[in-house]
Amino acid sequence: xxxxxxKGYEGLINRASGIYGxxxxxxxxxxxEEVEGxxxxxxxxxxxAIRAVMAPRIRKxxxxxxxxxxxxxxxxxxxxxxxxxxxLVPFNFPPEFVYCFENAYPLTSEVLTVAGVAAxxxxxxxxxxxxxxxxxxxxxxxxxxxxxxSALTGADFEPDAIISAAPGSCDANxxxxxxxxxxxxxxxxxxxxPVDDSPRGRKAYRTCFRYLVRDMEEFAGEExxxxxxxxxxxxxxxxxxLYYDLWELRKMRPNPCPNLFxxxxxAVRYVLWGTDIGLDILRSMIDTVKDRLDKGLYPAEExxxxxxxxxxxxxxxxxxxxxxxxxxxxxxxxDLLGSFFFQPVDTSSRESMIDGLxxxxxxxxxxxxxxxxxMSAQWADDIAYWTSQLDADACIYCGHHSCKQxxxxxxxxxxxxxxxSKIPTLMLQGDSWIRRMTPMSALDEQIDEFVNNVLxxxxxxxxxxxx
Amino acid sequence: MRTMQSQSTDxxxxxVRDWKEKGGKVLGYACVATPVEIxxxxxxxxxxxxxxxxxxxxxxxxYLARFNCRFCRSCLQLxxxxxxxxxxxxxxxxxxxHLRGMFENWQHxxxxxxxxxxxxxxxxxxxxxxxxxxxxxxxRDAVAGFAGTEISDDALREAIDTYDExxxxxxxxxxxxxxxxxxxxxTEVMQVLCTGSSMLGxxxxxxxxxxxxxxxxxxxxxxxxxxxxxxxxxxxxxxxADIESTGALIAADALCFGSRSFWTRGGESGDPLALLxxxxxxxxxxxxxxxxxERRIEYVLDTARRAGVDGAIITYNKFCDxxxxxxxxxxxxxxxxxxxxxxxxxxxxxxxxxGRVKTRVQAFLERLGK
Numbered sequence: 157x158x159x160x161x162x163k164g165y166e167g168l169i170n171r172a173s174g175i176y177g178x179x180x181x182x183x184x185x186x187x188x189e190e191v192e193g194x195x196x197x198x199x200x201x202x203x204x205a206i207r208a209v210m211a212p213r214i215r216k217x218x219x220x221x222x223x224x225x226x227x228x229x230x231x232x233x234x235x236x237x238x239x240x241x242x243x244l245v246p247f248n249f250p251p252e253f254v255y256c257f258e259n260a261y262p263l264t265s266e267v268l269t270v271a272g273v274a275a276x277x278x279x280x281x282x283x284x285x286x287x288x289x290x291x292x293x294x295x296x297x298x299x300x301x302x303x304x305x306s307a308l309t310g311a312d313f314e315p316d317a318i319i320s321a322a323p324g325s326c327d328a329n330x331x332x333x334x335x336x337x338x339x340x341x342x343x344x345x346x347x348x349x350p351v352d353d354s355p356r357g358r359k360a361y362r363t364c365f366r367y368l369v370r371d372m373e374e375f376a377g378e379e380x381x382x383x384x385x386x387x388x389x390x391x392x393x394x395x396x397x398l399y400y401d402l403w404e405l406r407k408m409r410p411n412p413c414p415n416l417f418x419x420x421x422x423a424v425r426y427v428l429w430g431t432d433i434g435l436d437i438l439r440s441m442i443d444t445v446k447d448r449l450d451k452g453l454y455p456a457e458e459x460x461x462x463x464x465x466x467x468x469x470x471x472x473x474x475x476x477x478x479x480x481x482x483x484x485x486x487x488x489x490x491d492l493l494g495s496f497f498f499q500p501v502d503t504s505s506r507e508s509m510i511d512g513l514x515x516x517x518x519x520x521x522x523x524x525x526x527x528x529x530x531m532s533a534q535w536a537d538d539i540a541y542w543t544s545q546l547d548a549d550a551c552i553y554c555g556h557h558s559c560k561q562x563x564x565x566x567x568x569x570x571x572x573x574x575x576x577s578k579i580p581t582l583m584l585q586g587d588s589w590i591r592r593m594t595p596m597s598a599l600d601e602q603i604d605e606f607v608n609n610v611l612x613x614x615x616x617x618x619x620x621x622x623x
Numbered sequence: 624m625r626t627m628q629s630q631s632t633d634x635x636x637x638x639v640r641d642w643k644e645k646g647g648k649v650l651g652y653a654c655v656a657t658p659v660e661i662x663x664x665x666x667x668x669x670x671x672x673x674x675x676x677x678x679x680x681x682x683x684x685x686y687l688a689r690f691n692c693r694f695c696r697s698c699l700q701l702x703x704x705x706x707x708x709x710x711x712x713x714x715x716x717x718x719x720x721h722l723r724g725m726f727e728n729w730q731h732x733x734x735x736x737x738x739x740x741x742x743x744x745x746x747x748x749x750x751x752x753x754x755x756x757x758x759x760x761x762x763r764d765a766v767a768g769f770a771g772t773e774i775s776d777d778a779l780r781e782a783i784d785t786y787d788e789x790x791x792x793x794x795x796x797x798x799x800x801x802x803x804x805x806x807x808x809x810t811e812v813m814q815v816l817c818t819g820s821s822m823l824g825x826x827x828x829x830x831x832x833x834x835x836x837x838x839x840x841x842x843x844x845x846x847x848x849x850x851x852x853x854x855x856x857x858x859x860x861x862x863x864a865d866i867e868s869t870g871a872l873i874a875a876d877a878l879c880f881g882s883r884s885f886w887t888r889g890g891e892s893g894d895p896l897a898l899l900x901x902x903x904x905x906x907x908x909x910x911x912x913x914x915x916x917e918r919r920i921e922y923v924l925d926t927a928r929r930a931g932v933d934g935a936i937i938t939y940n941k942f943c944d945x946x947x948x949x950x951x952x953x954x955x956x957x958x959x960x961x962x963x964x965x966x967x968x969x970x971x972x973x974x975x976x977x978g979r980v981k982t983r984v985q986a987f988l989e990r991l992g993k
Contacts, residue, residue, distance in 0.1 A: 290951055291950070291951045291954060292947070292948060292951055293947035293948070293950075293968065295690070295941070295942050295944075295947070296944065296947070296948070320913070323745040323913055324717070324745060326720065327719055327720045327911070327944040327945050328944040328948075330745075330913065331910065331947075331948035331949070332948060334913055334916070334948070335951065335952060338916060338952060344913070346745070346746055346914060348744055348745045348746055348751070348913070350742055350744065350754065351717045351723070351740070351742050356754075356757065357742070360744075360750065360751075360754045363750045364750065364751075367748070367750070526720075529740065529742075530727060531723060531724070532727055557690050558690075559690075560688075560690055560691055560692075560720045560724070560942060560944065561720035561723065561724065563687070563688035563690045563691060563724075564687050564688065564691050564695075564720060564721060564723065564724020564725070564727070564728070565724050565727055565728070566688065567685065567686050567687075567688075567728070568686070568727065568728065568731055
């Protein structure tokens with residue numbers, strides 16, 4: 157019955173790629189008038205996302221990113237047409253690994269969800285509903301279930317195989333990938349993270365990664381070429397350097413890096429790492445941020461609070477979340493899913509590159525923290541490091557309902573952050589990819605209350621004590 | 624059987640109390656992937672953590688969250704409020720996200736002198752078996768150190784033999800339940816299993832002899848339909864009793880407190896640790912294992928066919944990702960095999976759910992024409 161509700165052209169990837177395909181007609185230097193004109197004709201949900209990204213302070217880079225996304229979608233369509241294998245990967249897996257194959261192309265499920273939620277009228281709800289209609293539980297993670305729900309309809313652009321890197325760090329993510337692989341009848345390749353911080357654990361992980369290489373080589377019908385790997389990973393290393401350059405700029409007070417750029421940086425990380433397009437977008441971001449730093453620009457009169465989101469954001473109202481927050485003087489310094497500890501990959505040999513990729517996976521967002529031997533200890537360590545680096549005033553936990561592993565140790569982590577970094581953490585509750593659960597107005601209210609009653613008061617008390 | 628009934632839902636049972644009074648040590652574990660043979664070979668009582676009494680979960684909720692499964696919150700509650708103070712240590716496994724959080728919080732607050740983390744891979748392959756065998760060697764050393772003794776290969780083999788005996792007897796008990804008419808109900812079997820999970824294997828084996836003898840000629844006749852129950856970790860004797868109170872008979876199960884904990888424990892290695900690795904990791908019919916669904920569903924279908932069930936109940940605790948997702952595939956495959964299914968998402972141990980559960984089971988029986 158549910159199949160009849162979604163027609164072939166209505167799958168998330170099909171619809172989103174069509175919409176992003178229109179972006180190539182946007183001029184590089186759109187005027188405010190042109191933007192206003194577009195906003196008037198766009199459907200409401202898409203108009204909200206476009207309004208956010210077309211804010212004058214970020215417009216140029218936003219266009220670069222959106223066009224990069226469009227090329228990513230186009231690349232998938234071309235790859236399919238050329239008979240290459242489309243590999244669906246989770247966000248906690250480096251797409252550059254797939255780019256190392258001549259005959260394979262990566263699509264990242266959570267990024268597809270975000271792209272769909274931003275671009276589609278009705279956001280991703282119909283795909284979520286479809287998944288629920290099959291009997292999947294309503295506490296699954298919408299970040300992947302929206303895109304995978306679309307794949308389950310049988311009416312969308314489908315992957316040829318799925319790589320799952322979440323066993324060991326997220327049950328919800330790994331199980332839905334497993335379910336979809338079986339349902340579609342495509343292979344699922346597993347990269348299991350041992351919850352073992354010892355050298356033995358790392359060795360086991362590298363061994364598991366080598367099995368993944370073997371499986372992928374067999375599936376793609378090619379042996380990884382050392383030259384191609386070196387090419388891709390050299391670009392990935394350049395991207396890593398640019399990522400750290402941007403990170404350095406985010407330390408400035410007031411923060412010259414617009415809130416949305418933190419999202420852009422990891423959009424690039426999750427889909428375009430190892431590509432020239434990715435490098436161009438990162439450079440564009442850095443140029444914009446440097447320019448803002450030179451001119452002392454900040455979207456509000458005062459930077460009231462610098463907040464680090466200790467897990468992830470909300471993705472269904474970019475304007476309300478990213479833009480309006482910075483216009484109220486609240487800086488989004490970053491979040492865990494967009495903060496990394498990558499080392500450049502040693503490109504001297506095929507083996508060193510494979511080990512480097514395995515190490516990148518080991519340190520990937522989520523895998524590194526909640527795939528660690530102690531979820532709370534590693535998570536708290538990393539937050540303490542990032543908040544001190546970025547000079548954060550506070551932390552915020554979005555409380556995405558499906559993140560059971562983070563929920564299960566949040567209480568300990570919040571105490572540790574207060575103990576070590578002396579900064580408070582606001583706990584919110586909501587669904588990060590579906591707007592139905594908690595409206596932005598309710599989230600705004602809680603954030604404002606936190607900023608006004610906790611942060612401002614804290615600052616006032618400190619000033620009184622000093623003065 | 625009366626002993627079972629009185630002790631099956633008592634956390635600090637008479638048996639455990641006696642053991643402690645004699646100076647015995649007790650190690651708590653929660654996951655079916657824990658090789659209890661290693662603990663028993665050290666002369667320590669392996670105790671499977673349960674959440675009997677279904678307490679309110681204020682403390683559990685303060686550390687975990689309402690988005691975590693209530694079974695784990697209840698266990699944590701009991702741990703933090705002191706009901707488990709008779710435990711001398713904990714063995715953690717990475718069974719699922721909720722369980723990991725439960726153990727981290729528990730140890731964070733209670734700070735047991737002995738806390739060992741047994742890391743279990745999520746797939747079965749040559750490299751994972753090798754890793755798990757090494758894990759078992761680490762566990763053996765840790766438990767031996769805790770017990771102040773050595774765990775020799777002979778002691779391990781003896782413990783393995785003991786559990787072979789236990790498993791064989793449990794299979795005979797299951798056969799008594801599967802026969803027509805059955806000699807034992809699902810509730811009684813659950814009581815036996817829960818009681819046994821707080822006992823040494825050798826003593827449980829003796830108790831099983833008594834149960835088998837007592838039940839050999841018993842007959843359960845007043846039931847309308849034979850059902851199988853499967854799903855996430857549950858020690859809820861009440862749940863089975865509630866289901867059976869509607870006229871159903873739980874004739875078979877694929878629960879991790881039930882048959883999945885003992886039914887298939889094969890292995891060929893001569894080395895006892897490698898053998899345990901094969902027996903546990905190689906036969907861990909849990910949705911936490913990847914690339915293994917076919918074997919799991921085959922096991923479920925074999926069980927259902929052998930017991931000649933009229934239908935199956937797939938039950939899982941709210942917020943359980945592993946079983947929540949698995950239930951969809953299982954339902955589809957069972958129905959494809961001609962076995963009607965009731966999927967029952969529930970809150971662990973909630974009395975408020977009792978009426979709803981009974982109503983749904985009654986409706987299911989009507990659907991079956993019973």
